[in-house]
Amino acid sequence: MxxxxxxxxxxxxxxxxxxxxxxxxxxxxxxxxxxxxxxxxxxxxxxxxxxxxxxxxxxxxxxxxxxxxxxxxxxxxxxxxxxxxxxxxxxxxxxxxxxxxxxxxxxxxxxxxxxxxxxxxxxxxxxxxxxxxxxxxxxxxxxxxxxxxxxxxxxxxxxxxxxxxxxxxxxxxxxxxxxxxxxxxxxxxxxxxxxxxxxxxxxxQKAAKPYRAQPARPEEYRAASSALHKAIAENGAVQARTKYGTFGGVRKNAETGILPVKNFRSIPFDGIDKIDAQAIVDQLDRNGGKYGLSCQTGCLIKCSNYYVDKGGRHTASSLNYEALGLCGPNLLIDSLDTVAEIKQICDDAGIDAIEMGAALGLLMEAGILAWGDEKAAIDMAKQIVSGGEFSNEFQMGIEAFGTFLKVERIPAVRGQSFAAYDVRVNKGMGFGYLAGTMGADHTVGGGDPDAEGSYVKSTIFKMNMMAAFDSVFCLFMMQPILMDKTIAASFFKVLSAYFGQPWDMQRLLKVGSDSVTQEFQFNQAAGVGKAVMPKMFVDEKSGISCSAFDIDYEDQTARIQAAYLGGSLS
Ligand code: SF4
The missing domain is CATH 3.60.9.10 (Aldehyde ferredoxin oxidoreductase, N-terminal domain)
Incomplete structure (x- = not known):
């Protein structure tokens, strides 16, 4: 190539x-x-x-x-x-x-x-x-x-x-x-x-003579890929994702306080029945929408969808959990049609829907928009993307936007908005935001505490894992591979046949750790400073789990960075 x-x-x-x-x-x-x-x-x-x-x-x-x-x-x-x-x-x-x-x-x-x-x-x-x-x-x-x-x-x-x-x-x-x-x-x-x-x-344009990669051991590669694909297609978690897309955890996240509600207050959301996975599937069935779609040929998981609103109008595609969380409950909005419309405005303008949802939350926090006002949220999204009032401030990112609005509760790490997970409940993810190389990015990975309460080892493992799988294919392939030993064995057979050398989890994790190490090296040279958890998550307890983000993170994140930069990863 x-x-x-x-x-x-x-x-x-x-x-x-x-x-x-x-x-x-x-x-x-x-x-x-x-x-x-x-x-x-x-x-x-x-x-x-x-x-x-x-x-x-x-x-x-x-x-x-x-x-x-x-x-x-x-x-x-x-x-x-x-x-x-x-x-x-x-x-x-x-x-x-x-x-x-x-x-x-x-x-x-x-x-x-x-x-x-x-x-x-x-x-x-x-x-x-x-x-x-x-x-x-x-x-x-x-x-x-x-x-x-x-x-x-x-x-x-x-x-x-x-x-x-x-x-x-x-x-x-x-x-x-x-x-x-x-x-x-x-x-x-x-x-x-x-x-x-x-x-x-x-x-x-479509290639006249398409390139095809040549595995080192082609027959073995084909057989291993077929076995892996069959096992993936038969996996129960995969089948659930095909039906419910990325929405499978919406209800559970609402019950546990992970779902962002009212600018990340971690409180019960009354409208959950209207936006949970079953409600979405029912609505798509009723209105002529589609689910179980693939974003690219060959995908067996097919988590995507084609959204049609109550009026029979196609308004968005690939509606996903993150857009739903930030543009729905985060704004006290329980209308899928409204969420889809905001997502479409973002896709057309080329804006991250997570950032838009978080910014609309700040405008509600500031009292400029009323909580749950669907029309106002849609109008404001249109106004922002078309260069109207607040556009100049919004474009600097939500940290600067919140400061401009004189709002104290700004859910951001390193200038980037939180994804749709409350870190007082999903503490590992919050720790990952602070320890990782990319700010509040939910694909960076964060671990669970060990017996001594340390997140260091598990987070290094998780960050390496995410970076490794990200280097191969869609992260949604990771779950069945990690949960099913037979699927994992097939996956490593695929890698081994392709490269003509043995591959196992250790080798895969090395791909991830090399990647994260280089990211830390870049950030160090760029002068990226310490990440700080916003006070709102430290000072306020979740209204559901009754816990705050209470990880003593400064020393632990410094140890993680030192481990990568000092080459002392095991
Ligand atoms: S490649 Fe990943 S994101 Fe795309 S449809 Fe398949 S599972 Fe979904």
Missing amino acids: KTLRVNTGSRQAAYENLKPEYRDLGNRGLVARVGLDEIPPACDPIGPENKLVIAQSLLAGTILATSGRMSIGGKSPLTGGIKEANIGGMIGKALTAHGIKLLIVEGAPANDDLFILLVKNDGSPELIERNDLVGMGNFTLVHQLREAYGQDSEMLVIGPAGEKLFRNACILATDYSTKEPCRAAGRGGLGAVMGARRLKAIVV
């Missing part, structure tokens, strides 16, 4: 050989390595020196289910450290079909010209000036680009938010089932990193 390097400053796009040391890296691990090799850690995240790094999986180009998920990274405008966001949709497979393992977008035009990158059927890349696309929302954009470059093209796009360098802007990818730009590299503001390159879209 190869590297495609694109420079919007010099207006060049050309292939390079993939460095040998990158060959056995994938997704998050490759982003971490390239970030350290190529991005000056002290650079301005939205300045010309930052780069957008797009990396394919360790097993890209194989038949392994969900290995078409890819990672996007760079220096985060929100956290100031390295950021990796894993993204579904078809774009990873489309790039891989052209043999592109790594795509680096760098530079910035001297003027404000806007570009798209077109990868043509024959693989040749072209940067095309498209100033006519300035300010265009993602749905119209994808429609127009498909008209121009082919209905079977796959895309990565930014909306107006990315163009305007909103620090909470995301990047959207086109989805297999719905064809819509509804799959997000959501966290960390990577849309602004792409926007700073003045790159509006990456359009990939």
